[in-house]
Amino acid sequence: MGTVLFAALERVLTSPQSLLLALGGSVLGIIFGALPGISSTMSLAVLLPLTFALDATNAMVVLMGVFNGSVYGGSISAILLNIPGTPGAIVTQMDGHPMAMTGRAGEAIGYATFASMFGGFFGLVVFMTVAPLLADIGLKFQSPEFTGLAILGLASLSAAIPEAMLKGILAGLFGLLLSTVGLDPMTNVLRFDFGSKGLAAGVAIIPMAIGIFGLAEVLRNLEGGVQRWDVVRNIRRVIPPWHEMRRTLPTAVRGSLVGVIVGIIPAAGSAIGVVFSYLQEKRLSRTPERFGTGVPEGVVAPEACNNACMGGDLIPTMSLGIPGDSITAVLMGALLIQGLRPGPQLFSQHPDFVASVYVALAVAIVFTTTAGLLGARVLVRVLAVPKPVLMAGITILCVVGSYAVNNAVFDVGVMVVFGVLGYVMQKAGFPVLPMAFGLILGPMFEDNLRRTLVVSGGSLLIYVQRPISVVLLLLSAAVGIYPLYLEYRHRRRGRALSVVETALLEGDDALLKAAAPDPHIRAPDR
Numbered sequence: 001m002g003t004v005l006f007a008a009l010e011r012v013l014t015s016p017q018s019l020l021l022a023l024g025g026s027v028l029g030i031i032f033g034a035l036p037g038i039s040s041t042m043s044l045a046v047l048l049p050l051t052f053a054l055d056a057t058n059a060m061v062v063l064m065g066v067f068n069g070s071v072y073g074g075s076i077s078a079i080l081l082n083i084p085g086t087p088g089a090i091v092t093q094m095d096g097h098p099m100a101m102t103g104r105a106g107e108a109i110g111y112a113t114f115a116s117m118f119g120g121f122f123g124l125v126v127f128m129t130v131a132p133l134l135a136d137i138g139l140k141f142q143s144p145e146f147t148g149l150a151i152l153g154l155a156s157l158s159a160a161i162p163e164a165m166l167k168g169i170l171a172g173l174f175g176l177l178l179s180t181v182g183l184d185p186m187t188n189v190l191r192f193d194f195g196s197k198g199l200a201a202g203v204a205i206i207p208m209a210i211g212i213f214g215l216a217e218v219l220r221n222l223e224g225g226v227q228r229w230d231v232v233r234n235i236r237r238v239i240p241p242w243h244e245m246r247r248t249l250p251t252a253v254r255g256s257l258v259g260v261i262v263g264i265i266p267a268a269g270s271a272i273g274v275v276f277s278y279l280q281e282k283r284l285s286r287t288p289e290r291f292g293t294g295v296p297e298g299v300v301a302p303e304a305c306n307n308a309c310m311g312g313d314l315i316p317t318m319s320l321g322i323p324g325d326s327i328t329a330v331l332m333g334a335l336l337i338q339g340l341r342p343g344p345q346l347f348s349q350h351p352d353f354v355a356s357v358y359v360a361l362a363v364a365i366v367f368t369t370t371a372g373l374l375g376a377r378v379l380v381r382v383l384a385v386p387k388p389v390l391m392a393g394i395t396i397l398c399v400v401g402s403y404a405v406n407n408a409v410f411d412v413g414v415m416v417v418f419g420v421l422g423y424v425m426q427k428a429g430f431p432v433l434p435m436a437f438g439l440i441l442g443p444m445f446e447d448n449l450r451r452t453l454v455v456s457g458g459s460l461l462i463y464v465q466r467p468i469s470v471v472l473l474l475l476s477a478a479v480g481i482y483p484l485y486l487e488y489r490h491r492r493r494g495r496a497l498s499v500v501e502t503a504l505l506e507g508d509d510a511l512l513k514a515a516a517p518d519p520h521i522r523a524p525d526r
Contacts, residue, residue, distance in 0.1 A: 021054070026069040028043075029073060030072060043070040050062060056353055057353070057360075061360045071310060073086070075092045078097065090275075096108045115300040116303050118256060119259055122259075123260055123310050124311050144452045145466065148469045171433075174438065179443055182200060186451075210415050212435065215398045216419050220426060221387065251301050255300065278302050280301070285297065323436075329437065
């Protein structure tokens with residue numbers, strides 16, 4: 001692997017085109033991530049079509065830049081606007097904005113940039129170490145094991161969305177139903193296409209993702225009455241003194257560990273990890289009462305966790321073919337467009353591409369750090385863009401991006417339908433991520449389930465006769481039952497609480513206020 005990695009490093013670093021693409025992707029990611037209402041998933045979805053004309057290596061260079069840049073960019077608006085640009089930055093504002101209000105906005109951005117770089121490289125090292133090991137284990141998988149793996153991925157959603165578990169399950173089942181549209185994987189017979197040539201190949205993942213993560217968010221943002229944001233413009237020194245940054249190194253390490261662990265768990269999401277990371281630092285601090293007033297540790301802990309989650313998210317995505325979160329679900333669609341199927345075979349059949357992913361992420365971290373430090377003052381002007389202008393531009397990108405998939409107007413229609421559907425689902429309290437997971441994991445589940453039943457003569461006993469399959473099914477059962485146990489335990493205390501609410505109740509009212517913009521988090525009765 002060392003030779004392949006060195007070759008990939010040389011291929012990217014000696015190519016002016018690759019370096020320019022990496023820089024462009026990182027800058028666009030930072031801008032999109034910094035703008036309130038545009039999540040990392042939405043950024044990746046609407047910019048994904050820019051990579052269709054590129055080879056696989058350069059496509060990953062751009063996507064890793066957008067991925068890393070958007071995750072980091074959320075901290076900019078959290079610090080300067082007191083509005084998290086992305087869900088992962090929901091806690092960064094707690095100490096970042098107070099620092100900005102006392103004339104230390106530049107230092108707050110500096111701490112966030114340092115923590116993001118540290119967490120990003122920490123997650124990358126873990127990704128490079130753990131993913132190949134999981135892929136080696138995955139090479140022993142056959143149809144029964146892949147069926148269990150798909151079930152585990154779908155079951156993980158119930159643990160990730162305990163406050164809307166039933167609605168999450170229904171959304172996941174709807175996604176599975178959508179995955180059956182098109183050619184039957186065993187007989188090549190068309191089904192559920194309703195005579196439409198556009199549905200012959202099934203529901204296209206990319207237009208669907210652009211719709212539910214892009215257009216739906218545009219529709220939701222247009223509900224608000226805010227036309228322009230109040231930006232803190234007083235940015236002085238961006239790089240804090242080294243002796244002060246050195247004191248936050250243990251915080252960065254602990255936050256990165258939490259981020260990687262949370263990232264590896266499918267569908268867990270960084271929004272939960274940053275809360276736990278922040279509360280952990282507050283408990284360990286000798287002066288916990290200072291948290292929320294503008295302490296650097298309150299910025300470093302969530303930002304290190306947030307960016308380390310990237311490496312953790314990529315581990316199940318690349319090695320097992322299970323999306324780590326909504327961002328990597330879109331990333332899987334990008335790989336499928338390039339003719340690459342994430343999973344164990346990817347590491348054995350395309351080691352050069354896997355090495356390119358490692359290099360692309362490393363280059364993205366370097367460019368994001370550089371752009372963040374040098375462009376802090378420029379971002380202040382970008383954040384002053386009126387919301388209607390911004391949302392109009394995003395809508396145009398959604399339309400153009402959907403059309404670019406197959407140069408078909410039909411895909412634009414698919415995007416619009418899923419955009420409206422995603423908006424309605426969010427208004428009704430239905431999470432859209434399970435639907436995306438169901439559409440992505442559905443073919444793996446159906447194909448391997450039917451192959452297994454053919455081999456076993458229709459007997460389900462084959463699943464309990466293979467050790468790995470049994471372990472995966474037991475894990476799926478445990479993951480599915482655990483939220484029910486939590487809900488039962490909390491109901492005995494008088495009220496059912498979500499995982500995030502429980503964590504926040506152990507903190508303070510300021511954290512509850514920070515989490516309030518999330519529609520799935522309700523402030524508990526006092």
